[in-house]
Amino acid sequence: MTVTLADVAARAQVSPATVSRVLNGNYPVAASTRARVLKAVDELDYVLNGPASALAAATSDLVGILVNDIADPFFGIMAGAVQSEIGGPGGRAGGERLAVVCNTGGIPERELTYLTLLQRQRAAAVVLTGGAMEDGGHQAAVAAKLRKLTEAGTRVVLCGRPPAPDTGAIALTFDNRGGGRELTEHLIGLGHRRLGYIAGPEERTTTRHRLEGHRTALAAHGIEEDPRWTVHGRYDRQAGYEATLELLRRDPTLTAVVAANDTVALGACAALRDSGLRIPDDVSVAGFDDLPFSIDAVPALTTVRLPLAEAGARAGRVAMGREDAPAGGIATVRGELMVRGSSGRPRG
Template sequence: MTVTLADVAAHARVSPATVSRVLNGNYPVAAATRERVLRAVSELDYVVNGPASALAAATSDLVGILVNDIADPFFGIMAGAAQAHLNTPSDASAPIRTNAERLAVVCNTGGSPARELTYLTLLQRQRAAAVILTGGAIEDAEHSAAVAAKLARLAEAGTRIVLCGRPALGGAEFVHATLSFDNRAGARRLTGHLLSLGHRRIGYVAGPAERTTTRHRLEGHREALAAAGAADDPALVLHGSYDRASGRAAAARLLSAAPDLTAIVAANDTIALGVCAEARERGLRIPEDLSVAGFDDLPSATDAVPALTTVRLPLYEAGARAGALAAGAGAAGHVEVVPAELVVRGSTGVVRAG
């Protein structure tokens, strides 16, 4: 049964006119009401039909780029690179007209599972030619199934699906290309580097527990500890947001609870900068008193004093490749593991005797 605009209005407990205003963006609507309407659109999988939409082609020149936080350079770099490479020459099988400019729309989910589903529904409604999903996935079986179902419907309508920095969807033949980062291997090398310098009491500041990126990086860290026969103390692992404030707060807790720590690994460079700030506040020298390491190799990593030891992910290159794939490059079913490279700088050093 086809879902109508009236059905959406009833589900959201608003008038059909309000639903129309939200979807068309031509009239101000209260934020709470707008969110309720978009949630109803997503839950009912509403896609506009009728004479106006019939004028559109099976796919448009619109490309949606989903990010968790556009203010985070990790996502901003990939999104910018993808947009810059959407208009490269594409092959004859591309769903996008090869002689047209593509309009990239960056969809900032804010880490919300509901918003992720809503954006996918709205991109389906706009008959997007391609959708690029960046960064780690949310580890929730119900949400994962809902995302897979949305992507399958998009693909059935001719939308090209590209995953960038996200694990492959098992059995999802409808995904055109997957570029996944080798987070585990990168984390193993990073913690292995610290172990080689004599560190054995190593704190770890992780990202949100429900993210695949968080789990994979933490698994790599623990694999390195196990390989070296070093103790894996759960009390030395703290979870938080992928931001500077989270790093500073976690470092304060770790250093207060375990003053014998000689190193802290952060799940990304932004967290690491927060760790460094807290260490300096406590009068600790980096790396003489505390070694600090990050992940991603963001531009800020080289601006830190001392420069940050980290794991380099080729974010721009991966985003550019994702943009070209979304524009029609490559054969369907392309799967690529993007390597992670250890970059040693001044923020890590040998453990001082005594």
Template structure:
């Protein structure tokens, strides 16, 4: 059995209380005593029992990070930023993979509540399904009620049933909508009028906001919906591959395809290549997120950059110490259009265009 506080106390010839005080350093202890204690700790390889500590002090040092898909670098980069920020504190920052399942998201929140987590960070878009939303708000409220701080990273702020912002909840909110608007605007400026869009899961806020930005840009340009088909995907490469096929079926004269994220755009690129179509000669392609591999795509991918690492780091700081949260509880994160080689001017219209 592992050594316990009492063992250390006995070995150092002091009381358990003193050992606790030496270890936590929140009470004056004579230097000589402290030294004996430290020695005993080292000799016994003592490690405090986190559960007992959490119970007695009714506070823990567990920070939970929820992500939709742990194999997706989008989340990896954010999570890595968060863990970076909290690395200094003596904190156990852990990431939980919901696999995009609303049910698993709730289950993890419950488990973290059970563990009396110090804070939890929810990354990526939220489901907008009303049922799930309510359950989520309820879980989050319970969580903050136990003293945990909740940070939404890449997710719009969440308000309670009374439409008041939830106390103890901070949002680090990506400007998805405007980024998408500018991206599609860029394509329009290049002369594109037949622009397909591969969106993400329909209920996810990220999909909705990006799509809405895209539609806004189309509307601004007075473009019809018929020439600009939309398919629903899953933010993965397979969605990009099959999506682009479907888009071309719906509008064979397509000159541009926008992916809801870089990964889908990458899949689209692959499919277009397989069909012998040149990018951007025949079709322009754009993504969203600016993940590192956007530079390895062929051609390099036009996209919208989100400062993911930075956003993660900030979220981590908020999780560590809610006092840093700006008034209003929302920190907007700006996005930036990055133009690379996968988008170009529309080719001289072929006979099929109208």
């Protein structure tokens, strides 16, 4: 049998109530008593029963973090930052909180299941990172779930995700549209007029917003877009590789390739190299996110830097109520254009 509060109480010659109060430190206990209790706890190697405590107190110290792909540093960086702020071990603030990182794999139903699981655990807060799926029914279902959570007192923060109106969720949204526009404008400014675009999976807000930004820039400069210039694919290297080959096949005269994110851009670079094209002399390449490895690409990747760690940290603080929510519950986080070696003037 494991050691219980009562065992500690018996050994310290006090009531269980007193032990509980010593452990929670939310009620006056005489120093001598406290010492006696602590000694007993130590001697018996007592560990609080989390579920019992959560049940009785109707609160929990679990914080959920939903990510699309935990193996992708884009999410890893945000998740790590959130975690560092929620006052888990190492965080100075109050009680120890346990961060639960949930990997949805970008699968709508999994996202919902995890939210239910978190709701079941009576999570103290939930942070949803990354773009949302655009399937109508799913969005409504998620919104309903989020509303339930906030109503039950769980703080919900969206990090790098569009706002979810009327759910009580706080949103720190990335300005994907603005970043996309800026990036493409940079290329247009260099003289590019024929730009391929490798978009992410369809039905994703991130994908759509970045693409919209790209198109806005084209339109603003009177560039008519050829439908063949856009290819959709997953957010991974291989998709970038294949999409680039496809782009090249469709229109070998392209002078630039804009990728939905850095990982995809890396695949694009590989495809271009394998096709005997030089970067940026023959074709310029641009990514998005500015993940750590982007600067190590050769040539270094021109991209839009998203302050992932900062945004994650802020999301964590907001989730813990340690920082005020932005006005209106919505804040926009801007990206910063990073011009590097992979983009240059088009040939000729």
